[in-house]
Amino acid sequence: MREAATPRTRGRARPGRLRRGERMVVMAHRLLSHPYQLFSLSTFMELLGAAKSTISEDLGFLRQAFDRFQLGKVETLAGAAGGVRYLPQMSRDQIRALVEELCRRLRDTARVLPGGFLQTTDLISTPHFAAGMGQTFATLLGEPRPDVVLTMEVKGIPVALETARAFNVPMVTIRREGRITEGPSVSVNYVSGSSRMVQTMTLPLRAIPPGAKVVFIDDFLRGGGTARGVFDLVREFRAELVGIGVLIETAVPKEKMADRYLSLIVYEGVNEHGEVLVYPSRHV
Amino acid sequence: MREAATPRTRGRARPGRLRRGERMVVMAHRLLSHPYQLFSLSTFMELLGAAKSTISEDLGFLRQAFDRFQLGKVETLAGAAGGVRYLPQMSRDQIRALVEELCRRLRDTARVLPGGFLQTTDLISTPHFAAGMGQTFATLLGEPRPDVVLTMEVKGIPVALETARAFNVPMVTIRREGRITEGPSVSVNYVSGSSRMVQTMTLPLRAIPPGAKVVFIDDFLRGGGTARGVFDLVREFRAELVGIGVLIETAVPKEKMADRYLSLIVYEGVNEHGEVLVYPSRHV
Numbered sequence: 001m002r003e004a005a006t007p008r009t010r011g012r013a014r015p016g017r018l019r020r021g022e023r024m025v026v027m028a029h030r031l032l033s034h035p036y037q038l039f040s041l042s043t044f045m046e047l048l049g050a051a052k053s054t055i056s057e058d059l060g061f062l063r064q065a066f067d068r069f070q071l072g073k074v075e076t077l078a079g080a081a082g083g084v085r086y087l088p089q090m091s092r093d094q095i096r097a098l099v100e101e102l103c104r105r106l107r108d109t110a111r112v113l114p115g116g117f118l119q120t121t122d123l124i125s126t127p128h129f130a131a132g133m134g135q136t137f138a139t140l141l142g143e144p145r146p147d148v149v150l151t152m153e154v155k156g157i158p159v160a161l162e163t164a165r166a167f168n169v170p171m172v173t174i175r176r177e178g179r180i181t182e183g184p185s186v187s188v189n190y191v192s193g194s195s196r197m198v199q200t201m202t203l204p205l206r207a208i209p210p211g212a213k214v215v216f217i218d219d220f221l222r223g224g225g226t227a228r229g230v231f232d233l234v235r236e237f238r239a240e241l242v243g244i245g246v247l248i249e250t251a252v253p254k255e256k257m258a259d260r261y262l263s264l265i266v267y268e269g270v271n272e273h274g275e276v277l278v279y280p281s282r283h284v
Numbered sequence: 285m286r287e288a289a290t291p292r293t294r295g296r297a298r299p300g301r302l303r304r305g306e307r308m309v310v311m312a313h314r315l316l317s318h319p320y321q322l323f324s325l326s327t328f329m330e331l332l333g334a335a336k337s338t339i340s341e342d343l344g345f346l347r348q349a350f351d352r353f354q355l356g357k358v359e360t361l362a363g364a365a366g367g368v369r370y371l372p373q374m375s376r377d378q379i380r381a382l383v384e385e386l387c388r389r390l391r392d393t394a395r396v397l398p399g400g401f402l403q404t405t406d407l408i409s410t411p412h413f414a415a416g417m418g419q420t421f422a423t424l425l426g427e428p429r430p431d432v433v434l435t436m437e438v439k440g441i442p443v444a445l446e447t448a449r450a451f452n453v454p455m456v457t458i459r460r461e462g463r464i465t466e467g468p469s470v471s472v473n474y475v476s477g478s479s480r481m482v483q484t485m486t487l488p489l490r491a492i493p494p495g496a497k498v499v500f501i502d503d504f505l506r507g508g509g510t511a512r513g514v515f516d517l518v519r520e521f522r523a524e525l526v527g528i529g530v531l532i533e534t535a536v537p538k539e540k541m542a543d544r545y546l547s548l549i550v551y552e553g554v555n556e557h558g559e560v561l562v563y564p565s566r567h568v
C-alpha cells in the first residue's frame with residue numbers, strides 16, 4: 001500500500017543507529033509487499049536514515065539471501081530511473097512440489113462427485129495454496145507483465161486475486177449476468193464447451209482500458225468455450241489477451257476451443273478401481 | 285506453504301557462513317508468508333545452520349525492527365511448545381490512513397450509479413487495497429482467531445480471502461444457489477433487508493466443521509438481512525459466528541437486522557450537490 005504505508009514512518013524519520021539486519025528486514029518487507037514496484041535507493045535512504053553506499057551494500061546481501069533460499073528475484077536497475085524491485089518468482093522445484101502436493105490431495109476419492117466432478121473449492125480457497133498458485137502463474141506466464149488479471153466468477157477468484165497480487169495489478173471479475181451496481185457494461189455470448197449451451201458473460205465498460213494486456217485465470221478448463229468467450233470479450237475492449245492460466249484441465253476432449261493456455265494439473269477422470277487420475281501437466 | 289517450502293532448502297542445508305542480516309531476512313520471509321504459524325527455534329536452527337543462541341538473538345533484532353517500523357507483531361512463546369510466530373497487525377494510524385484513502389477514492393462522483401449505488405469493485409479487487417482491508421479486519425476482529433472466514437459470493441471474496449490469509453485459515457464462499465460440483469449442502473432462506481425478498485443461501489456440508497469459530501466478511505451491509513441469514517446458516521452447522529466485518533455500511537436504515545458487526549466505512553448517500561457522503565466508521 002503505497003499511500004497507507006506512509007504513516008508507518010511518520011515522526012520516526014532518520015532513526016539513526018539501525019543495524020544492517022534491521023535495515024535488511026525493513027527493505028525485505030517493503031519489497032515483498034509491493035511486487036514489481038520499483039523503489040529508488042533514496043526511498044530507502046530516507047526511510048532508514050542511511051547513506052547510499054550502505055543501502056547498496058544492504059541490497060547486495062538481501063539479493064544474495066533471496067537467491068540462496070529461492071525466495072524470489074530481487075532486481076537492481078542501474079541509472080537515473082533505477083532502483084530495486086522484487087519479482088515473486090518460484091523455482092521449478094518449488095512449482096513442481098506445489099503441484100504434486102495438490103495432485104496428492106486431489107486423489108482423495110471423497111472428492112469425486114456424481115458425474116465425475118471433482119470437489120476442489122477447499123484447496124483453491126486455502127490462502128497458502130491460492131498464494132502458491134498465483135505465484136506459479138506469475139512465474140510461468142512471466143513476460144509481458146499484464147495490466148489486468150481477468151477471471152470468471154466464482155471459483156477462480158482466489159487464484160486470480162493471488163496472481164494479480166504477484167503481478168501487483170488489478171483483478172477484474174467477469175460476471176455471468178450484468179449487475180446494476182457495476183455501471184454500463186459489455187456482454188458477449190459464448191458456447192460452453194461441455195454443455196454446448198449459449199451463455200452470456202459481462203464486464204463493466206470501465207474495467208479494462210483499451211490497449212491493456214490481459215491475463216485470464218480460471219480454475220478449470222474442459223472444452224475451452226469460456227476461454228474462447230474471454231478472447232472475444234477482451235477483443236471488444238480493444239485489449240490484448242497475452243496469457244491464459246488454468247489450475248486443472250481435463251484430458252478429454254483433447255481438442256480445446258482455446259489454444260496457448262497453460263495448465264498446472266491434468267484430470268483424466270476416475271478409473272474402474274475408483275482411483276482419481278490427476279497428474280502434473282506438461283507445463284510444470 | 286508448509287509442504288511446498290521444503291525443497292527451497294533441499295541440498296543446501298547448513299549453509300554455514302550466513303550473515304545475521306541474511307538469516308534475519310530468511311526468517312522474516314518465512315514468518316510473513318505464514319501468519320499465526322508457530323515456528324520452533326530448531327526449525328530456524330536447521331534451516332540456517334545456526335546455534336540456538338544465535339537464532340534467539342536474531343529474533344530479538346527482528347522483533348525490534350518489526351515494532352519500530354510497525355510491520356506487525358512478532359511473538360515469542362517460551363517453553364517446550366514454544367517458538368515464534370507472526371501476527372499481521374496494523375496500527376491505528378495505518379488503519380486510519382487506509383480507510384481515509386478509500387473514502388477519498390469513493391468520493392469520486394463517477395462512482396455513483398442509478399439508484400444511488402456506489403461502484404466499489406475496482407477498489408476491492410486491487411490487491412494492495414484488498415490486502416490492507418484483510419489485515420485491518422484481522423487486526424480489529426483479532427481474538428478469538430477464527431477457524432474459517434466465511435463470505436457471500438461474489439464481491440466480498442477478495443477481502444475475505446485476504447482476511448483468511450492474514451489469519452492463515454481457509455475461506456469458504458456461500459453460494460446463492462447449490463452447485464453440483466460442491467457435493468451435499470445445507471441451505472437456509474433469508475430476507476434481504478433492502479428488497480424484503482426471500483432468498484436462499486447454500487453451503488457445502490463439509491465446509492464448516494461442528495464447533496468451528498467463524499468470521500463473516502462482506503463488502504456491503506444495508507439492512508443486515510444477509511448477515512442475519514449467515515448467523516442462521518452457521519447455527520445449522522453447530523458452529524459459532526464470532527465476528528462480522530463489512531467494508532461499507534449504509535447510514536440508513538439505522539436499525540440493522542444484525543448486531544455486533546464491524547464496518548470500516550459509512551455511506552450516507554449523495555447530497556443535493558451531487559457529493560458522495562462517505563466517512564470512516566466509528567470502528568476505525
